[in-house]
Amino acid sequence: MKTLKGGIFMSRKLIDLDLLQSVFNNYENGMSFESIVEIVDVNLSPEYLRYMYNRYLTNGLYSLIRNSQNNKYSFQFKMNVVQEYLDNDISYKKLAIKYNIPAHETVRKWVNRYTGRKENTNYSPKQEVYTMKGKTTTFKERLIIVEYYLDNEISYKDCAKKYDVSYGQLYQWVQKYKSHGRDGLQDGRGKGKPKSILTPEEQREAEIQELKDRNKILEMENKVLKKISRNRKRDDKSTSKKIAAYETIEALRNEFPIKHLCQTLNISRASYYKWLHRKPTQKEFENKILIKEIKHIYEKYKGIYGYRRIYIYIRLYLHKKVNHKRVYRLMNQLNLKAVIRRKRKRYKPCTPQTIAENELNREFQEREANKKWLTDVTEFQLENGSKIYLSAIYDLGTGKIVSHYLGNSNNNQLVFKTFDKAVKTVTSTEGIIFHSDRGFQYTSRLFKNKLNHHKMIQSMSRVGKCIDNGPMEGVWGIIKSEIYRGSKRFKFESIEEAFQVINKYIKFFNNERITLKMANLA
Template sequence: MKPLEGFFLLRKLKVDLAILEDVFKKRVAGYSYKWLIETYQLPIVETTLHRYYERYRLHGLEGLQTRKSNQRYSKDFKEKVVQEYVNGHGSLQSLTIAYNIPSRQTLKNWVMRYTLGKEMKDYLPKPEVYTMNARKTTLEERIKITEECIREGLTYKEMAEKYQVKYYQVYQWVKKYKEHGPDALIDGRGKGKAPSVQTDAEKLEAEIKALKARNQWLEMENNVLKKTKEIGRGDDEKRLHQEASYQTIEALKEAYPIAWLCEALGISRASYYKWIQRQTPDDEADDRALMDEITTIYHDHKGIYGYRRITIYLRQRKGMTINHKRVRRLMKHLGLRAVIRQKRKSYRPSTPEVTAENLLNRNFTAERENEKWLTDVTELKFPSGQKAYLSAILDLGKGTIVSHVLGHSNNNKLVFDTYHQAIERTQATHVLLHSDRGYQYTSPSFQRLLKQRQFVQSMSRVGRCIDNGPMEAFWGTLKSEMFHLKKYHTFEELEHDIHAYIKFYNEDRITLKMA
């Protein structure tokens, strides 16, 4: 059997009949309508495709071909179909499919005539050229019809009947051809006059108008890209992706035509208007409220919380029962990510004066406060190139910073002041104090301070920064959650923020251990 050639009209979009036949073969093989629509990107819903499939099953592809002229039905045929409908033997849809009638409206009109007592009529053999709908033609057809009409001296009615076009179409073509030649038959609907029949002033005005429209379109595209990025249209989830498109149109519709915005975003106007009139589902409303809550928490803590810690915050501080996967999905849609730490720079080891064994030996647990302390110094660089140095002591038992001092130089005074501050606050004795092999910690002066409080000293091995892991982790956390979030230009500004952050770290910060 010779395969059919042509197109089938789906919502004013041409679909190749060969593709449609392949779709229906897949349906016969058991594929779902939803899968077929998504795979072949058909511009219809599942119920519509089901209706077309039923027509195909009963009549083959011939039943789906677009007819070039109106279908002709006899009086007996019309009465037969109407009687079946009146007697309850089928619905409008099932009968139009069963009898291969292109439209339910056709059958509905027959039923209306029957119920009003009007007589069914046989279809006229030839459409009236004066009242028929205008047929779409190509430029070549229009030139051929017009030149033949003029050359042969035929009437407009004769030409209209011969080529099945409307009488008024032939009249207009001949008139334009005689005045301006073949170029006048170019389809200029919505475009103004053809260039060949325009004056110089009209051409200049048309060019300016086209440039303005082009500039407005490019401006709109740029704003659409910015707005969709702001709203989050890049999300992989289809529902959120579509939602962002609709919100973009809603935000820009006062500045640009809705048709332009829909075209730029690749969605139909019908779907946008349907979205406007819809009722917001409960789960979508819940997601919106939760996204507002997540955004507030994220910005209140300067972006240092990822989805895990925000989940814990919502559970413990807000009393919510919520899964971390939902928080991660919504944060991804909002474009919110926790601050990523930067890699530490490597430093050359120095030769210490006095060293101690690694008594801590990476045992970072403590049963009580002031049992094990870790200490270290980190460098903080200003944009101008100047540096500040932060010294701190971390209590492993409580997991908090016992003392901290910010200075202009990395010297003994900085470390000694940090130690004295810790002693003043805790009055601790017999503490295991672990540090790296920095010269301040190996100096004889520092050794004497430790002996006064019966402290036991422990030091990391050479090149083993993980021996002081929790202290290094704190530096990374402080820098990613505070220092790298803004540029500091003064020592006082940095000192103020460090004091505020360490207070937050000790008292309010959510940690994954809380889960």
Template sequence: MYLAVQAVQQEGYGSIQLLCELAGIARSSYYKWLSRTPSRQERDNEKLMQEMLLLYEQVERIYGYRRLALHLRRQMNQPINAKRVYRLMKLQGIQSVIRRKRKTYAGSTPQQVAENLLNREFHAEAPNQKWVTDVTEFKYGSGKKAYLSAILDLHDKSIISYVLGHSNNNALVFETFELAVQAAPQSHPLLHSDRGFQYTSLKFKEMVDKAEMKQSMSRVGCCIDNGPMESFWGTLKCEKYYLHTYRTFEDLQKDVENYIHFYNNERLQAKLNGLSPIEFRTKAA
């Protein structure tokens, strides 16, 4: 309670007298607490809080208490309970950015379709066994649109390739696929997508066959069949795109590129044993 009064008062939200009355404590007791020698635990909490707030601002307030705890454990090289970080966040009145709801889009008539071979088996034993792919939309400037195509490896959740373009067309998807093949030339993963017109085109089927890959597609209206890719879009938009307003395509492109590098190389994931995707991928290799 004393810490809460101190934190709120330091933010300039009220006098000591008023805050003590609201907290139900005597002002003399608060000043007695204030003048005492802090315990080791309190000093540790103060140090942890400062590191937490610094990290929180560095990542533009996108981390919740679990991910903050994950990064702080590595940064401070000591065990840190996530619930402890949660309590400190509550004390400081901070929380992670809230996700926005995803829009839905109308389907198209396919030239060819593939079975749902992935069948929501999102675990992969090794790199380049299972890839998922999709395209998402961004807005910038005065109603202008940009489209991001990407391929994600289910083994380590790393982004294998991506292309940001002005049009949601075949060229965007084809280039993304070609870049992925170049990145893993000797690999023949299962490639899963939704039933977007690019993926159901005969040309794309030819490219997949030439690369000796198997094609898999989500069932109609079942976005959860491509859940990991949808999850990445939500993470990217929540942790970067929604936090900014973009005037130009170049501004958007710069942030997308910076975020994907951050996501692949620096963003630790509990499901990857506290490693970043590239660290987990390198360890597997």
């Protein structure tokens, strides 16, 4: 742009004509443009200075001053320039210098308009450089082509034709070379500018961006690890590592590139897309329904059923034929386990001292009702430190609790009331074996008289042989483990809550609870 003081703007910096004249004088005295650029404060590349020098030789120094407005050329002037190009095959650059046209691209546009961007191709069987596809080249090849173009001052067309590259490629290479030198010809696709041509500010921005990208990768890896860990622990999904990986990618695909997620999880993108577009099999569809039913049964009975009882429930009440191994496998996937009571300590054997003989003699197999009754007393703790006691009579034949009674103290009345309730449930008690441990209530004369009155046969466990009353001990273990739900420190908040929960559970125990004996009915 022309200035009031006779200067020109080049690369957004004001260059005085006197300075430019000094540059040309130094070049004529033997200095190279590369050396002049390093010594003189001129923000121009050596290649562009060479081009300006050629214009200076042809049209003088003042031909380098751009007008404040766009140059206006007559139609006839344009036609003369175009005709000379077509007749003599002079390069655009030489024509621009000859006719003092600031940019040789202006000449190229005139020629393209005149020819309609159609050139005669009779002279060469090669594809026209304007329409041919770009050619893959190396850095060394690009450097040779650009240097040849600048040193010989030929047209883009001729140079492109010589090296069999497209016109557009050559033009871009030359512009990059003028702006950034040799580094501008490096292949920076997807990498940005070469670091050697970055300004200090651009270098800082590049370093900040690199740190951001690194943080993004670390964030992705962190989220992937958390997500895949949760997916493997999901209560409705398979624990397969690959399935968990696929689900993790699906969940994070909107936040991070799928390519990077697959690399982090060490799986191929092809396998992920194959999984994404898969169709569920019939077995997967059936398992999905079965999983819902298993969860419903488990939650309905508050976790007291394991896979065996849930298997029986499904066959007995839902009338579905399933294998117990399938139920076991699905419950493992759901991480559902029944409440398991703690193992009881073993007691050392001792010499038996009997008050009544062990008439039961561990013959626990019984199919008829009201043939063998077992009894015992157990305790439950409250949060205030006190206890309540449960006395119950269990029928080996039916597997049900005949009667039970709750009280605040473990005394004779607790046992007597339980016994009186039990005998009222049957028409005849004659011959029933009534088995108990050697608790003080059962060894009293009053209780012995009650048994004799009802013509029942008293049986007692031997000293230190709690297994003699094993089924009754098992009933206590079931009741406590299923009420406590595996908690070792369970305590009732109040007596009222304890009475309500225990009475409700014994009703469930007698009428609803699934037992393994029911498997024969399924």
